[in-house]
Amino acid sequence: MRLREVKDILDASVFSGEEHLDREVHAACGSDLMSDVLAFVKNQSVLLTGLLNPQVIRTAEMMDMCCVVIVRGKTPDEQIVNLAKDKDIVLMATKYPMYSACGKLYSGGLFQDEGR
């Protein structure tokens, strides 16, 4: 799935990385606990989270994730947007809550890589 489809499925607004929406992604995960993302995630490209602080972008960077989706209608501030731009990470926000956002992407064919 291309990030453009992620954006369309989630009816999301893009805050950084508009030029990277043709990137292909194969797996995603949803978590508000960055500790768990660092511990258990492997080979995911998209991180969905309700957390809104720069460490979300840092975590994605460390894990080689190319896209962060902020759920529940929150709007990222300038500091987070600038960090995402600096790290070439696509940052989107959707009004859908976590469960719905994950369900929509899963139904659309974006699964979770189960490998630990």
Next chain:
Amino acid sequence: MSKLHLYYEIDGSDFHAAGEASSDVKRVLKQLNFDSDTVRRVAICMYEGEINMIIHANGGTVDVWVEECSIELVLRDTGPGIPDIEQAMQEGFSTATQAIRELGFGAGMGLPNIKRHSDQLHIASEVGVGTTLTIRVVPSG
């Protein structure tokens, strides 16, 4: 490759800046053409260590020694120390505050995660004196 040394001072007062040193190490390792799995493992170990220093020890220092066959991270702090290292190594054990948990960390995964992603982890800690983590990652490529 000759041995490369990197040194960072971690500011314990700025949680939002946490990860800048890890990001820099990641950038350097990529430039040196280490494989992506190795770069990610080092980045995770260093980032977890950096976060731990800020959460528990008001910052510290990191020395990174890079060789073709080994990457070693030495993280030193002068924080409160770890009274029971065995307990601290258990997944889920945490002494982090609620405020830190609300930022997405402090779930008791840091040290176990460093162990999982490294080839060697040595923890030297003395209560009231500080903690030194020595982490070694052997490139997988």
